[in-house]
Amino acid sequence: MDGGTGGGAGGDVVRDDEAVTRFVERFAMDMTEAGMQRMGARVLATLLVSDSGKATAAEIAQQLRISPAAVSGAVRYLSQLDLITREREPGSRRDSYRLYNEVWYEAVAHRDSLLARWTNTMRDGARALGPHTPAGARANKSADFYEFMQKELVDMLARWRAHEESGQRETREIPRVGEQKNGET
8 A cells, every 4th residue: 555655845754654553543433433334434544544545455454454354344335335436457356445536525415315315204204293293393303404404514515615616725734623823822
C-alpha cells in the first residue's frame, strides 16, 4: 500500500507509521461508536490514509493484521454503503478497493434517500395507526422530522458544492476542536 512519504510545501515528508496506525484505530473507533461495523470502519480508515485511496485485499489484510475473510466481509459492507468501489487494473487478476473521491459527501448524500424512505414509511404508519391516535401522532411527527432533516440535508449539500466550486478552500493546519488558533487568545 502507498503512503510512506508525501509531498508537501517543504519537500518530502516521512510519515510516522506508528502515529498513522493510532489514527486509523482511533478514527475507526469513532466511526464504530457512530454505528459503523468495526471491521468496515478499520478498512475505510486504512483506505483513507492511503495516498491513492486504494489498496488490494492483501494489502489491507497486512496493514490491519486481519484475515482475508475479514477484509472480504468489510469491503462487501462498505460497498453496500456506497463508500468504496472495486476495480481491477487492466491485465491484473487482483481486485483493489478504492474510496470514492468524495467519500463523506457521498455518505451524507446517501442519507437523503434513506430519510425520504423513512418519511414515507412513517406517513404510511401514521395512516395505518390512525392520525388522531397517540401512536399515529408520534409516527406523523417522526415523518415531519425526517422530512425536515431531508430538506436541510439537501440544502446543506448544495451549499457544500457551492463552497467547493468557489475555490476558496485552502489547505491549512486546522486546530482540534477546543484548541486555540495560533495568535488567538
